[in-house]
Amino acid sequence: MPSTVFPCYAMCPVLLYLRPLVVALPLFFATAGCDSGGGGEDTATNTAPTATFSVSPSTPTAGAEVQFDASAAGDEDGTIASYEWQFEADETGTGATVAHTFPESVENKYGEDTRYEVTLTVTDDDGATDAASKSVRVTPINSTVTWEQVWGDEFEGQGLPNSEKWYYETGGDGWGNQEQQYYTRDDTDNARLENGHLIIEARKESFKGNDYTSVRLNSEASWKYGRFVIRTKLPAGRGTWPALWMLADEQTYGDQYWPDNGEMDIMEHVGYDEGVIHGTIHTEAFNHIDGTDKGSTITVPDATSEFHDYAMEWTPNEFRVFVDGEQYFTFQNREQYDWQEWPFDQKFHLLMNIAVGGSWGGAEGIDDSAFPERMVIDYVRVYKPE
Numbered sequence: 001m002p003s004t005v006f007p008c009y010a011m012c013p014v015l016l017y018l019r020p021l022v023v024a025l026p027l028f029f030a031t032a033g034c035d036s037g038g039g040g041e042d043t044a045t046n047t048a049p050t051a052t053f054s055v056s057p058s059t060p061t062a063g064a065e066v067q068f069d070a071s072a073a074g075d076e077d078g079t080i081a082s083y084e085w086q087f088e089a090d091e092t093g094t095g096a097t098v099a100h101t102f103p104e105s106v107e108n109k110y111g112e113d114t115r116y117e118v119t120l121t122v123t124d125d126d127g128a129t130d131a132a133s134k135s136v137r138v139t140p141i142n143s144t145v146t147w148e149q150v151w152g153d154e155f156e157g158q159g160l161p162n163s164e165k166w167y168y169e170t171g172g173d174g175w176g177n178q179e180q181q182y183y184t185r186d187d188t189d190n191a192r193l194e195n196g197h198l199i200i201e202a203r204k205e206s207f208k209g210n211d212y213t214s215v216r217l218n219s220e221a222s223w224k225y226g227r228f229v230i231r232t233k234l235p236a237g238r239g240t241w242p243a244l245w246m247l248a249d250e251q252t253y254g255d256q257y258w259p260d261n262g263e264m265d266i267m268e269h270v271g272y273d274e275g276v277i278h279g280t281i282h283t284e285a286f287n288h289i290d291g292t293d294k295g296s297t298i299t300v301p302d303a304t305s306e307f308h309d310y311a312m313e314w315t316p317n318e319f320r321v322f323v324d325g326e327q328y329f330t331f332q333n334r335e336q337y338d339w340q341e342w343p344f345d346q347k348f349h350l351l352m353n354i355a356v357g358g359s360w361g362g363a364e365g366i367d368d369s370a371f372p373e374r375m376v377i378d379y380v381r382v383y384k385p386e
Contacts, residue, residue: 046077046078046124046126046128047075047076047077047128048075048124048128048129048130049073049074049075049078049080049122049123049124049128049129049130050073050074050075050122050130051070051073051120051121051122051130051131051132052070052072052073052120052132053068053069053070053072053073053120053132053134054068054069054072055067055068055118055134055136056069059137059138059139060102060136060138060139061138061139061140061141062102062103062104062105062108062114062138062139062140062141063101063102063103063104063141064101065099065100065101066099066100066101066102066136067097067098067099068085068093068097068098068099068100068118068120069096069097070083070096070097070120070122071096071097073096073120073122073130075122075124075128077126078124078125078126079124079125080096080122080123080124080125081123081124081125082094082122082123083095083096083098083120083121083122084120084121084122084123085098085100085118085119085120086118086119086120086121087100087102087116087118088102088103088116102114102116102136102138104140104141105138106225106316107140107315107316107317108138108139108140108141109140109145109385110140110145110225110315110316110317110385111140111142111143111144111145111315111385112140112315112316112317112318113137113138113139113140114137114138115135115136115137115138116135116136116138117133117134117135117136118133118134118135118136119131119132119133120132120133145385146385146386147227147383147384147385147386148383148384148385148386149381149382149383150226150382150383150384151221151223151381151382152379152380152381152382153165153166153198153379153380154196154379155193155196155197155198155377155378155379156193156196157193158192158193158194159188159192159193160186160188160191160192160193161191161192161193161198161217164220165219165220165221166217166218166219166220167217167218167220168183168184168185168186168191168215168216168217168218169183169216169217169218169351170182170183170184170185170216171183172207172208172209172210174358175355175358176258177355177358177359177360177361178357178358178359178362179241179355179356179357179358179361179362180210180211180212180239180356180357180358180362180366181202181210181212181213181214181354181355181356181357182207182208182209182210182212182213182214183213183214183215183216183353184207184213184214184215187213187215189201189203189213190202190203190213190214190215191215191217196378197376197377197378198352198376198377199374199375199376199377200214200215200217200242200352200353200354200374200375200377201214201215201354201372201373201374201375202214202235202240202354202356202371202372202373202374203371203372204368204371204372212356212357212371214353214354214355214356215353215354216351216352216353217351217352217353218349218350218351219349219350219351219380220349221349221382222249222347222348222349223347223348223349223382223384224345224346224347224348225314225315225316225384226313226314226382226383226384227311227312227313227314227382227383227384228246228266228311228312228313228314228350228380228381228382228383229309229310229311229379229380229381229382229383230244230266230267230309230310230311230352230377230379230380230381231307231308231309231310231377231378231379232244232267232307232308232310232375232376232377232378233303233304233305233306233307233308233375233376233378234267234269234303234304234375235271235304235354235373235374235375236271236274236304236370236373237271237367237370237371237373238271238272238364238365238366238367238370239271239272239356239357239361239362239365239366239367239368239370240269240270240271240354240355240356240361240370240373241268241269241270241271241354241355241356241357241358241360241361241362242267242268242269242353242354242355242375243265243267243268243269243351243352243353243354243355244265244266244267244268244310244350244351244352245263245264245265245266245267245268245350245351246263246264246266246312246314246348246349246350246351247261247262247263247348247349247351248261248262248343248346248347248348249346249347249348249349250346250347252339252343252346253284253339253340253343254284254339254340254343258282259282259283259284259287259289260283260284260339260340260343261343261346262281262282262283262343262344262348263280263281263282263283264281264312264314264319264344264348265278265279265280265281265282265295266279266310266311266312266321267279267310267323268280269303270360270361270363271361271367271370271373272363272364272365274303274304275299275300275301275302275303275304276297276298276299277297277298277299277300277303277310277323278295278296278297279295279296279297279298279312279321279328279329280293280294280295280329281293281294281295281319281331281344283340283341283342283343284339284340284341284343285340285341286341294331295329296321296328296329297328298323298326298328300323307376307378308323308324309322309323309324309325310322310323311323311325314344314348316333316345317332317333318330318331318332318333319331319332319344350380352375352377352380354373354375
């Protein structure tokens with residue numbers, strides 16, 4: 001069979017059309033392995049530095065120099081360009097090794113340790129950073145506190161209590177505890193100075209819709225921390241409910257004044273359980289309404305016939321209650337606590353009163369034949385560390 005010959009004029013246009021593509025393909029495959037930078041090398045990745053430091057001594061004393069050493073900090077692919085230190089409040093420092101002195105804190109003055117968070121931030125010469133933090137415990141210069149009296153009342157003279165030191169709270173609406181007394185003002189039947197003592201007297205008498213009268217005195221002064229000592233002889237009689245206690249000056253926390261802002265009871269006593277003394281704290285998390293209040297008791301058999309020293313030491317980290325120097329209750333401020341558990345970082349004032357009846361004092365009724373009944377206070381003294 002004869003072969004077919006295609007004339008050149010039929011194939012030439014096709015070959016001309018394919019020629020540019022044939023030329024371009026080798027060029028494409030030749031350049032496919034090249035990166036956009038044209039160098040063919042990977043870009044180096046900067047490694048962040050590592051921050052670490054030591055403290056010497058590890059548990060320093062307030063007022064003594066402490067050495068902080070970051071020489072162990074390093075960077076794999078460069079050098080560290082800066083060391084920045086953050087100490088307490090606005091105190092800062094720079095350099096691989098620094099000396100710092102922690103001041104004597106409020107906690108230290110009360111014989112307690114203070115914890116400071118110290119942070120080191122290192123930056124390398126490429127701008128990468130790392131940070132490390134340590135909690136440094138600083139011990140007090142002297143763990144034994146020497147107390148110095150800063151306020152007090154010895155109740156000398158006659159007549160009404162000193163109005164420069166005490167003010168009255170009045171009323172008879174039950175005071176949140178179904179109490180039966182009306183608290184009066186400027187009435188020597190209920191509050192008076194007598195033979196070097198303050199007399200607070202609860203009486204069986206009708207007054208403004210209440211069947212009993214008494215008095216509730218608050219201190220004009222207030223304090224944040226301290227030692228409080230009240231020498232007192234307590235009233236007897238079923239239905240009496242004397243108290244020596246402290247409340248906050250302001251509503252600093254929560255959406256209600258009590259219990260959110262706390263209560264510290266130096267002494268409570270109910271007449272139907274004579275001689276059993278209670279020391280208690282109340283907060284939003286711990287209170288008698290919820291049955292979660294924190295406290296303890298001690299028995300003082302002659303509490304209603306003899307004077308005794310009822311005392312409290314209140315520090316940034318602890319609440320301690322005593323009778324005649326014997327400590328019987330402690331409540332500690334734990335690291336995880338917030339205001340709900342420890343609202344005791346604000347000013348509080350003293351209160352002294354005798355309630356009659358109520359949810360606790362009247363739990364076993366009121367013996368009307370016991371009245372009038374008196375709480376006799378020899379002195380009130382407030383101390384701070386020297």
